[in-house]
Amino acid sequence: MAVYTEVPDGELAAFVKAYDIGEVVSCKGIAEGVENSNFLMRTTKGSYILTLYEKRVNRSDLPFFLGLMEHLAAKGLSCPTPIKARDGEALRELCGRPAAIISFLEGMWPRRPTERHCQLLGGAMADLHIKGRDFALKRPNNLSLAGWRTLVANTKDRADEVSPGLADTIQDELAFLEKNWPQDLEVGVIHADLFPDNVFFLGDRLSGLIDFYFACTDFLVYDVAICLNAWCFEQKGEFNVTKAKLMIESYAKLRPLPEAELAAMPVLARGGALRFLLTRLYDWLNHPPGAFVSPKDPLEYLKKLRFHQQAKSVAAYGL
Amino acid sequence: MAVYTEVPDGELAAFVKAYDIGEVVSCKGIAEGVENSNFLMRTTKGSYILTLYEKRVNRSDLPFFLGLMEHLAAKGLSCPTPIKARDGEALRELCGRPAAIISFLEGMWPRRPTERHCQLLGGAMADLHIKGRDFALKRPNNLSLAGWRTLVANTKDRADEVSPGLADTIQDELAFLEKNWPQDLEVGVIHADLFPDNVFFLGDRLSGLIDFYFACTDFLVYDVAICLNAWCFEQKGEFNVTKAKLMIESYAKLRPLPEAELAAMPVLARGGALRFLLTRLYDWLNHPPGAFVSPKDPLEYLKKLRFHQQAKSVAAYGL
Missing domain, CATH: 3.30.200.20 (Phosphorylase Kinase; domain 1)
Known part of the structure; x- marks a missing residue:
């Protein structure tokens, strides 16, 4: 709004x-x-x-x-x-x-994403990554490791107000990601915010992607990891492995995923969950009381993070 | 919003x-x-x-x-x-x-209404009143005297928080209006909320009126009095008598204003000012702190009320 x-x-x-x-x-x-x-x-x-x-x-x-x-x-x-x-x-x-x-782009974003939406999304995301390969400009992702460090510093004193122990959980996760974040995956233009409200559909067709204002240069497969978080969990927090599988498979049809990217998926998904946990936590702690636009619940992403922490391999995502 | x-x-x-x-x-x-x-x-x-x-x-x-x-x-x-x-x-x-x-109605509402806008408005308002004459349904105006009494009761204890003496000013004004409110003017369908954001223009043409969700059955000329409040004051509170004159004259070309309606104009304008003073005051006192939609300043209407209190006749409005 x-x-x-x-x-x-x-x-x-x-x-x-x-x-x-x-x-x-x-x-x-x-x-x-x-x-x-x-x-x-x-x-x-x-x-x-x-x-x-x-x-x-x-x-x-x-x-x-x-x-x-x-x-x-x-x-x-x-x-x-x-x-x-x-x-x-x-x-x-x-x-x-x-x-x-x-x-102006026709279409509507899906309030209740289906398996078919996820499948179409996978293909469109790969198409974006391929077509972005020869885009000349670069923009570092300021919401990756360095940005998370800043957000952790700016939220740690009050994180436990939202959920006891949250500050420690976040600190531990950041430490893990700093140690395990991948190094040598293909880098290119990613959307970095491909949530359902940025993907339009018309009937059975994906009609377009919008809102490129978080786009940046980062690991291509990190976009897939963000979408696992944004599209594949159900309302009550259950992970829908069918949605994940359909999304990744249709992505890989256009841009095959190398072994190293598949292996990095759980870590990247943890990073994606931490990113939205941190920005939501920051907004939660800093929004004016009674604001008309209520901040989104950060704990949704704590639950998602815990799911990815238990993922041993890309098999957790149906592959 | x-x-x-x-x-x-x-x-x-x-x-x-x-x-x-x-x-x-x-x-x-x-x-x-x-x-x-x-x-x-x-x-x-x-x-x-x-x-x-x-x-x-x-x-x-x-x-x-x-x-x-x-x-x-x-x-x-x-x-x-x-x-x-x-x-x-x-x-x-x-x-x-x-x-x-x-x-869907084309057009845009004027952020800075001009004399020409006011002139066009007068004609459109008269047209609305004439075309509404044979509308069969009735709806009492719940924001006339009886509604004001309720709003006064619900704001009087805290009105002075907004401006010292405001509660007394409002009580006195309500007493005056109860004694002097006109009785026998032509009644019909009025819009009752013809503010600039409800009137669309396209170039030099008034393209339409929208938002009929305060429309009701009341004195036709009360709509004119509301528009004197909503359209004819400038940013710093000065009354633009040229705008008022143009608006009323172009109204009267389509629907001539009987002597009784002209004579009642200052009282009706006071009523219009009190109505928006009261609803804004109520919203001001009752909105959640820090709300994204900030309530409109009630004191704007206190100043308008004071202007109308000094109007001795319709001459104050350029006639």
């Missing part, structure tokens, strides 16, 4: 004049994306997403994000692509904020 | 099957309307608003609201109209809530 900036109609009309997309006929703030202000804008020529980048997004990262979307869309991946103004620039300014108009 | 209910894609698809509007291709929660959950939905046949009525809307009022929109749209007023399902019913149920699909 995110509209942080109101865009006066006059400023919007002036902004859109720089583009060759017709005139605005409606513009509504939409409840999508937590970091930025997003508007569904209709013009006389079509539908678009207008995004104003708010302070949580680092301005210097925007060329990476927008360039990546453009690169992937140009290679045929179904994802939003930035619209360039008449002067060739996609990244502009509106209401004192960096702003871009992005193509 | 309002999406209180998440609609699972499967339930949405099943819901839409009852209509003859094609298949859903996207559905996004929009930040419009405070009382209900609103979604901008696109189907293979067009764009629609899907509204789920949340608990602040009285279920028994829905036939009035939906019937009114249908009546007005059928008479050519530019406003949203409920879409009927194949069985003829517009009011249905989704996710355990009353729900309706409403036609």
Whole structure:
């Protein structure tokens, strides 16, 4: 639920004049994306997403994000692509904020992901990884080991307020991951936030991937590990091994998984669980009381972490 | 900013099957309307608003609201109209809530209303009043005198927290209005919440009126008095008499204002100011601390009330 900036109609009309997309006929703030202000804008020529980048997004990262979307869309991946103004620039300014108009993508994200959704996701993720291979820009993953260290430092004093013993569990896990994190897997562009609300479907078809604002350069298979966390656990916390198997198998059909990546899966899945445990824990401890947007439960990811801690090999994921 | 209910894609698809509007291709929660959950939905046949009525809307009022929109749209007023399902019913149920699909209206509401906007508004408001004359249903205005009495009772103990002396000012004003409220003006359907965010424009054209969820049966000219409050004060509190004059004159061109209505304008404007002062004060005193949706400043309406208290006649509004 995110509209942080109101865009006066006059400023919007002036902004859109720089583009060759017709005139605005409606513009509504939409409840999508937590970091930025997003508007569904209709013009006389079509539908678009207008995004104003708010302070949580680092301005210097925007060329990476927008360039990546453009690169992937140009290679045929179904994802939003930035619209360039008449002067060739996609990244502009509106209401004192960096702003871009992005193509509109049809589809809806699945509130209750099915096995079929997971299977389709696997293929789309591999497609993204393959099409991203020749993208020239790099962006380090600031939510990997170094970022976790900072988050641990910033949450450890109060982590036990959320669950007794949580601080120690997190410290131990970080120590384990620092020792066991893989070194030599294939690196490339990953989405890094492929949760169900960022994957659109239309009927039996995956219609596209959105929200590339956590995308970065990291182990490709770490994206798979994040999706194991985001897609394959059921409401009550049970791991659905069928979903995992279908997802990984359909991924591997397009991009075969080397032995080293398969072997690293449990460690990477632990890392993925720790990453979301830490960011949720931080938000939980630092959100204003009574806030309208309630923070997500960090303990969901403690349970997921415990599952992965018991995984001896990729067999735990159905392979 | 309002999406209180998440609609699972499967339930949405099943819901839409009852209509003859094609298949859903996207559905996004929009930040419009405070009382209900609103979604901008696109189907293979067009764009629609899907509204789920949340608990602040009285279920028994829905036939009035939906019937009114249908009546007005059928008479050519530019406003949203409920879409009927194949069985003829517009009011249905989704996710355990009353729900309706409403036609989509192009346009944007003015963040900075101009004199021209006020002029166009006057005509559209008169058009609404005229076209509403033969609407059969009635709905008493529960935010008139009786409603104010309840709000005064529920805020008086803490009103002075917001501004010293506010409780007394409000009590005195209520006593004045109870004694001086007019009796015999023309009664009919009023919108009762024609704030700028409920009036859409496209270029130099008023493209429509939305959000009829406060509509009720009351003095027609009370709508004008509400608009004096909502449209004719500038940012720093100055009353823009040109805006008022243009608005009232263009209203009166379509529906001439009888002498009694003109004479009652200052009292009605005081009532309008008190109504929004009271509801804002109540929300101010009762919102959860740190809430994401910050309540609107009640004191804005105290200043407006003071302006109207000094108005000796309709001349204060430029007539």
